[in-house]
Amino acid sequence: DPKPSFIFDYTPAVGQVILSCDKLGIGYYDQLVPDISVELRSNIKLAVTGFNGIGKSTFIKTVCGIIPALSGSYRLADNIKIGYYEQDNIFDDDSLTAIEEIKNHYPALSDKDVRTALSRCGLAGEKVTRKISTLSGGEQAKIKICRLTLAKFNLLVLDEPTNHLDVNAVEQLKVAIKLFEGAVLFVSHSKEFCKECADAVLDFEKLFD
Numbered sequence: 337d338p339k340p341s342f343i344f345d346y347t348p349a350v351g352q353v354i355l356s357c358d359k360l361g362i363g364y365y366d367q368l369v370p371d372i373s374v375e376l377r378s379n380i381k382l383a384v385t386g387f388n389g390i391g392k393s394t395f396i397k398t399v400c401g402i403i404p405a406l407s408g409s410y411r412l413a414d415n416i417k418i419g420y421y422e423q424d425n426i427f428d429d430d431s432l433t434a435i436e437e438i439k440n441h442y443p444a445l446s447d448k449d450v451r452t453a454l455s456r457c458g459l460a461g462e463k464v465t466r467k468i469s470t471l472s473g474g475e476q477a478k479i480k481i482c483r484l485t486l487a488k489f490n491l492l493v494l495d496e497p498t499n500h501l502d503v504n505a506v507e508q509l510k511v512a513i514k515l516f517e518g519a520v521l522f523v524s525h526s527k528e529f530c531k532e533c534a535d536a537v538l539d540f541e542k543l544f545d
Contacts, residue, residue, distance in 0.1 A: 385538070
């Protein structure tokens with residue numbers, strides 16, 4: 337496979353505040369952590385940290401509108417365009433090939449364009465025509481990243497993006513996050529990844545202090 341090279345395209349946002357949370361309560365039934373009040377400004381990379389199960393992914397899904405807030409409120413910029421990377425490798429239909437998956441999201445692209453995009457993300461050769469279900473976790477993750485590289489966003493929301501990636505892909509992801517002109521909200525268990533990519537840290541464990 338070729339060495340990956342990730343580039344996230346940016347579209348300008350209106351205003352400096354991308355996300356504002358005011359005493360936000362998160363959880364499915366019971367509130368997981370004390371109220372969250374935080375502001376994410378344009379061009380800031382914010383890491384969300386804490387032990388497994390504390391509610392990091394729940395917070396991500398709440399501010400993306402996937403699940404409702406229990407209390408409080410949050411507000412996104414008016415023209416926000418979110419690029420969301422889910423922690424788990426879940427596809428609507430994993431019997432599709434990588435090419436078919438990308439074309440489902442971007443039907444205007446030619447097969448050649450899709451192959452080029454996948455190759456740039458480190459997936460090439462016969463792997464792009466195999467069923468997604470037969471690919472490794474890292475290869476599936478590269479398909480998900482490829483989808484993100486083909487659209488423009490002003491907020492990237494990445495939930496444990498390094499989980500399945502090899503060392504080369506992780507290094508390229510670090511570069512892509514640093515070069516992205518918009519805001520980034522990401523969850524990671526890797527202290528090194530957070531140290532290199534984050535401008536600020538929201539430590540959920542400190543919410544209990």
